Amino acid sequence: MSAARTVLRDPGFLRLWTGTTASGLATWALPFVLGLGVVQGTLPAVELGLALGVRTAGFLAAMPAGGVLADRYPRRATVGWSGAVAAAGSAGTAIALTDAGGLVLLLAGCAMAGIGQGACRPAFQALVAEIVVDDGRRQEANAAVTFAVRGTTLFAPVLTALAATVVPVSGICWGIAGLWALVAVAVAVVGTGAGAGAHRPVATEARPGFVAEFVEGLAEARRHPWFLAGLGALTAVIATGYSATGVALPLVSSETYGGSTVLAAALTGYTAGALAGAVIVARWRPVARGRVALAGLALYAVAPLSLLTPLPVWVVVGAYVVCGVGIELFNVPWFTAVQREVDPAKLARVSSLDFLLSYGLAPLGLALIAPAIEVFGLQPVLLVCAAVCLAGPALAALAPGARRFTASTPPRRES
Template sequence: MVHDTVRSPSVLRSTTFLRLWTATTASGIATWALPFVLGLAVLSRSITAVELGVLLAARTVGFLAAVPVSGVLADRYARRQVVLWSGLTSAVAAPVLAAFVGNSLVVAALAAAAMGAGQGACRPAFQALTAEVVEGDQRQQANAAMTLSVRVTTLVAPGLTALLALFVNTQVLLLGIGALWLVAALVPPAGTGLTAPGSGNGFVADFWEGVREARRHPWFLAGLGALTAVIATGYSATGVVLPLVSRDRYDTEAVLAGAMTAYTLGALAGALLIARWRPRHAGWTALSGLALYGFAPLSLLLPVHPFVVIAAYVVAGIGIELFNVPWFTATQREVEPSKLARVSSLDFLMSYGLAPVGLALIAPAISEFGAPAVLAVCAVICFAAPALAALVPSSRDFGPRR
């Protein structure tokens, strides 16, 4: 594949972008930290495994409920204000969760749902705000910088959080998550106000207007379908089958830890690469990267050396960022600015929102058909879905050819 490397002024020199990056990084750390901290609470016997499941389910419900609402609100009003109120919602819910976790499951679940709602509400608003404050030729670098912060967090934060847990209790850690949400709420810069007043026909009509905007872009529908399929199958295989294979085939937890670390390192490498690389056909490159995730379930299917599994997860990590960064950049470029938050909310709702469905179905499928058959199907879907999406003409460049 022929490609070009483009040198443009670094977006990291912009104070406005650094404020946005700081806020999105804080929200990313807070989003990651909540289930990890609650997991530590189970280990310390502050809560039970059942209570953990209820709290995480409540957070997921709050997230899914807030994403479409936020998409509409962020297109009606200033995106900066939506980010502010989303972050404040999670920040206020954090001390409530800290006070009632282990004491009142009902109140703690409501607080977890509120934190999930704040998390879900900020995602499309941040996407649209990025398009407002970053120039078009710098957005790929900006999106890569944001995803780099997420990957560094997932690599370094577990050890640091576990170390902190030796000195402070769950309640203090939850208050720390609330402080991160305050940063996410208060630090972002003001946008340029690329919003629309709405159709006047209500929330549902405005949301469907966003759906119609998404349908105007065949590459978006094809790519979203491929991403949803890969997350629902490949990610589910990682979440459910990898621990079993690590235990039963290799008789060690090292393969599980090594594969997850390798995935994060691969994603870091992929983000660094795509920050500077401008492929000639960005869409095909991105979809090819997405297809690389198929090597993860394939490596779990075959009786290979543990290092082959780890190498497969490195490749999958590289591929997922080769997809993510051009995908976000193209969405910010091609979608009507006043409808960008609604289209982004549809993206998050379909892809990551359906991930729990895949996780819920894969365990019964393994019980019914066996792990080899399920892994084979997951691998085929991971390879085939991006390939089918690439057949859509506008998928070659994620938009009209330039």
Template structure:
């Protein structure tokens, strides 16, 4: 795949945007340690960035179906690139400037996501899309694994403001590197109002019951399992084991598992792709399950490795199926619905998990979250089309 110049440019641009998205919270965390940003200021910056992301996703979905997906990526990445130095200048100074710049960065991030999904369909032919999606997620996982050490090392020779500007350089690369798609959508002669076009994307999503079921399962797992482990894993690491080493090992194991899952999906074509993907998604339930009671630390790490593998068993076929099955002229709008729900519900879960644990106890919350992670994908697997993530039954394979 990386020998294809067009895909290599798309891959590099996608990876640059993913690295910039991941790096900013970590760098701002270093700014708190450095004293140029308070903990409250960090919370505000991350909150407004998320708000900008959620506001931009549906708008970008409509725009990317109206116009060139390549142009939407360029404008979105360019806006985030320009806002990053402003954010750096605001550190230690104006909180309002910092927050406003963070909102623009979040909007650039949100606008890129559905456009990149649709652009992948234009650049990569159908037989190679699963491999292409696996290559993209593999690169993001590698940067997630190595990024903290690299950022911490760079922080010893450059201030956090310089590193924030560096994320702007990554956004500039994301804006400039991707190629023009081979089959950009043809704009209609008459433009419908924005809300009408967005609702048209919702109607397209409803045409694919497997998509709505899978999206519901994904949102349930993120809201419960992902949120529970994010909030309660640090507490369980200290309470059960008296050390943060289990926390670090579990998170590293999760990323390593995701790497293994992406490598697997680059080559493996399961016969029932949808059911395999949903089974992989259900594996996230082992993560909260491992925190219910003190067990050997290796069991916790193994649960997180399994969760990481399962996430990529779901992600790669999920993106590939959407690019194959959804009407090309509505793909960005449907993708925006995917990102809007999955990312939009995550903060809700993060906000509710800690109060729920205080009310009924962490074990009860973890047990409930594990049950949701197992049951939601199982329910989605019962929906027509979920076996192969397709409305069309697969052709029977010839007898050997």
């Protein structure tokens, strides 16, 4: 993708891109590797559930804290210490998976890994705007980041599974710790941008308390009706459409198609579609960019619709390719708009709210959809999921500023 190659010529962004890619791979790899531990008999299934639970709890707890700290202190420093925490947690997990470890160390290590993962997310988002100060190139930068992250999810499972044939799962966890160390080192040397969007932290003694600072971020988010509406739509799609993929797709793949082939093919198709979407949106600048992005988000409705009745395999896989394209048609303009419209001094806090609500509520949808299928049946639940995926973005498109993801008045800047 030529746009990505252009923005990657910037040494500062290249280091940030490297750190973001490494963090995405490390974040994805830990639950997969722990699952391999169950397959190999290294880790009991009950301990796997506990480990993933405390990791998620650490991630969600650290998200708002990471947003406040990334606005209070230099953001590269926030990524540096959060990467170090995640590296230490991954190392603890590696030790716990050996004979010398134990359940307490496993849970502590996974909790620390989750804390590091959650704390660095808002800072990464804010750093893109801080380093790539030219608004015209930020969409290219966000597309390059999402392309890299999607690429790791496409190829990493095969590479990790191959590594597991020659290295124990504890050894792979040491590799994850090394990835987090790379995150801390790579981003720590990224210089901040010089321009109107550069982040200049206020002295800590002049700041209000921690809770008050997070409330300031909420107030900044409320200044942008298009942001609140878009975030509501994204949360609804993730809580329903993603839950249909996480629960209904494996069920349909097994019961209707007789195995896991459709599951694997659909998820691969989704990732391939997301990669294609990132390439498309890197350069595409539609006039009504907000509504085009929301239309892309609404395309996720085809995922639950494709599972309603037995269809040819290529139709189901094609539906997930369309979903992948659509989600990146939303993600990249969405991130770019938030970086452009939000007060730079509050950007990390607003980004933390974005992640906290959209992806933080995803486990609730996953927890509810299986009982709902038991009570109401598969088809009614899938129809409701598809309706929500369509209605959420459609309603969000009516919000003030949603047409272009922009406000009628420029954001206030803190001096």
